[in-house]
Amino acid sequence: MQLRAKRVYLAADPEDGNRVLVDRLWPRGLSKEKLGDVAWVREVAPSDALRKWFGHEPAKWDGFRERYFAELAANPEGVAALRKALAPKGRNTLLFGAHDEEHNNAVALCEYLQAHRKR
Template sequence: MTPSIDVRVARVYDRPRPEDGTRVLVDRLWPRGLKKDAAALDEWCRDVAPSTELRTWYGHDPGRFAEFAERYRGELAEPARAGALASLRETGGTVTLLTATRDLDTSHATVLAATLAERD
């Protein structure tokens, strides 16, 4: 049985909070201006990030978010990403997905959080 998971989303630049649980960076690229030794994270899981092609096509255009989310969920079903997704799900407890994206509501991290929270 898969452990219970409480998924949250935050910006990687925000101060860590005690309630964050396991902090996982889910961006493909390292966040600009953030030193690796200053990043308060437990893991960097690039394999769940959207492909460069999808990220470039989306360009954080809110008008494309619905289609982006659909395409991204399709990518998450691909074997390499599905394995990384399953590994994140196995973390259990509280997991905070970190991203450098400014608008969390239309970010891949929000789509990923909803996907992780779904029960199979």
């Protein structure tokens, strides 16, 4: 299974494969019709407290990842729901709304899933 993260506001591409939105809030200005056939697994999004603490400040990236990974480890039901939404073969694209394409929950989530693959 291939994982990548992509900003939800960018046009869908056949290369995206299976698309899954992983933000807690629906992206502003996008209707469900416009987004198309996308699974939404908000259960794996960072908590509101963690999201507010991070504030998308790159200097807090390592601390965000550490805290977010702890939240994911304590949320096996959410992670299982995400795994169920992912295609077992081919590419999966985790969609996010943040402006920063390098420091966001979807990038961290890809890292977490790669490190915690089911064997």
